[in-house]
Amino acid sequence: MGVKNCPETPRQRMISLMYLVLTAMLALNVDKSVVDAFVLVDKGIMETIENVNSQNRSVYNDFSSAARENPEKVGELNRTVLKIKERTDTLYNYITHFKEMIVKKADGPEGRIDSIINKEDLQYAEEVMMTKGNGTLLKKALENYRSFLLSNIDPGQTSLINSITKSLDTSDPKGTEGRTPTWESNKFQGYPLIAVVTLMSKLQSDIRKTESDVISYYYTKIDASSFKFNNLKAQVIAKSNYVLQGDVYEAKVFISAIDTTAVPDIIVNGSKLPIIPGENAGLYKANAGAEGTFVWKGIINFKNPNGQIVQYPFQQEYQVAKPSMTVSPTKMNILYLGLPNPVSISVPGISSRDISVVMKNGRIEKTASGFFAYPEKLTEKAYITVSATVDKVVKQMGTAEFRVKRVPNPIATVAGKNSGMITKNELMVEPGVFADIPDFDFEMKFQVLSFVVSTSSKGGFVVDKPANGARFTQEQRDLFNGLTRGSRLYIDNIVAKGEDGLTRNLSAISFKIN
Numbered sequence: 001m002g003v004k005n006c007p008e009t010p011r012q013r014m015i016s017l018m019y020l021v022l023t024a025m026l027a028l029n030v031d032k033s034v035v036d037a038f039v040l041v042d043k044g045i046m047e048t049i050e051n052v053n054s055q056n057r058s059v060y061n062d063f064s065s066a067a068r069e070n071p072e073k074v075g076e077l078n079r080t081v082l083k084i085k086e087r088t089d090t091l092y093n094y095i096t097h098f099k100e101m102i103v104k105k106a107d108g109p110e111g112r113i114d115s116i117i118n119k120e121d122l123q124y125a126e127e128v129m130m131t132k133g134n135g136t137l138l139k140k141a142l143e144n145y146r147s148f149l150l151s152n153i154d155p156g157q158t159s160l161i162n163s164i165t166k167s168l169d170t171s172d173p174k175g176t177e178g179r180t181p182t183w184e185s186n187k188f189q190g191y192p193l194i195a196v197v198t199l200m201s202k203l204q205s206d207i208r209k210t211e212s213d214v215i216s217y218y219y220t221k222i223d224a225s226s227f228k229f230n231n232l233k234a235q236v237i238a239k240s241n242y243v244l245q246g247d248v249y250e251a252k253v254f255i256s257a258i259d260t261t262a263v264p265d266i267i268v269n270g271s272k273l274p275i276i277p278g279e280n281a282g283l284y285k286a287n288a289g290a291e292g293t294f295v296w297k298g299i300i301n302f303k304n305p306n307g308q309i310v311q312y313p314f315q316q317e318y319q320v321a322k323p324s325m326t327v328s329p330t331k332m333n334i335l336y337l338g339l340p341n342p343v344s345i346s347v348p349g350i351s352s353r354d355i356s357v358v359m360k361n362g363r364i365e366k367t368a369s370g371f372f373a374y375p376e377k378l379t380e381k382a383y384i385t386v387s388a389t390v391d392k393v394v395k396q397m398g399t400a401e402f403r404v405k406r407v408p409n410p411i412a413t414v415a416g417k418n419s420g421m422i423t424k425n426e427l428m429v430e431p432g433v434f435a436d437i438p439d440f441d442f443e444m445k446f447q448v449l450s451f452v453v454s455t456s457s458k459g460g461f462v463v464d465k466p467a468n469g470a471r472f473t474q475e476q477r478d479l480f481n482g483l484t485r486g487s488r489l490y491i492d493n494i495v496a497k498g499e500d501g502l503t504r505n506l507s508a509i510s511f512k513i514n
Helices: 010-027 033-069 071-107 124-131 134-151 158-167 183-188 193-219 424-429 474-481
Strands: 234-238 242-244 248-255 265-268 281-287 292-303 309-321 326-329 341-346 355-360 362-367 370-375 382-390 393-402 411-413 419-422 434-436 446-456 462-468 488-498 503-506 509-513
Touching: 033 071, 033 193, 033 234, 071 124, 071 134, 071 193, 124 134, 124 183, 124 193, 134 158, 134 183, 134 193, 158 193, 183 193, 234 309, 248 292, 248 309, 265 281, 281 292, 341 355, 341 382, 370 382, 411 488, 424 474, 434 446, 446 474, 462 474
Parallel strands: 242 309, 419 509
Antiparallel strands: 234 248, 248 281, 265 292, 292 309, 326 341, 341 370, 355 362, 355 382, 362 370, 382 393, 411 434, 446 462, 446 488, 488 503, 488 509
């Protein structure tokens, strides 16, 4: 069971990418279902951790058996891996302690990590990890653990060293647009509680995976032919337990603590699996033609040191999912005509450089800051179709449908008012008529093109004074100067133009002079 048999699986990479995608979407206040999706991601990570723990326990048991059979050769190696286990368990529990602190802070003393109530809370995770400095303590603990592991690895094991350094990386991320984030702020600041807890679970998964790589490396130092093993187990390592429909499920099946001089027979569905040269592992493949959960099992026939054939049964399952993608407008659940609508587009497990996007009823542009959609017609819906390149094959991941709306009319105001009471002094100091949309998620400016001021003269006649532009004319100001308490003033025929190029007739302004 060498290090080469324990690379980061596509499933683990997919879970990591899903975490990043969901975090970005949460920061944009999209649908609550994204928050709930974090619960599923965290559950998947914890299941992965348990699978790795099971494999690690098997290796530790094999070390213990080997040490009893040959204490001179294996005793020191066994003591070393036990130290690794102790340091790993300590760090793993340290992270669990911080997770419990955060959840109990949010949900009270009875709060549980596996049933968080205040998943969307933005305060307590940052308070526990940033304000109280626990994020820095955790970073230091990770660095100490990394240094400890690297000090126990031969310098020539560059692949393993690089893997440990990457998995336990605590360097600060690159700054963007004048920001210089730290490792701590990048992990714990500004995210909902469930996102931070999931991030910590991901750290725990990386720690267990690194532990697996290191003890597997030490296991290769044992000369298996010099003693007998009495706790052999069948092992199955899947390339991924999550497969897109149309792809291929692939897994390695092997006996832990194998004797390199003895090649096992691995039987699945009545047929022998082909053996991977140099690994004594069978390669199992199954076409993922339908969606669902699939169970497969078999038997490994292995010759023990006494020459007897011993059978080791195994069973494994995998899931096949339909191709999926995420398209969500970052401002609203609609697209506005005449505006650059920012849209978040991603496919879980797929790099952004392998994603292509097309739009019907409009165009879509990709910039350094993301995707922007420009719809063309109000009378039609807009459709955004996403494709992804998977294993050099372009696959359509799905299409999202959006309504197209016109930007709503602004409200015309004078002195910040649209109606009601106003003093003559307030009128005299105001430059003119303004127009804007209150509580609108987009920043759109409007220019008033024309309007008419109307009031009654002393003789009872209505006097109208027009203006071209947004500013009051001198004639209109002279009209204001003649107003008395109780007089009525109307500003109507207001025409404004927005940045979308459309002109609008706005509702009138009605004042009573105070």
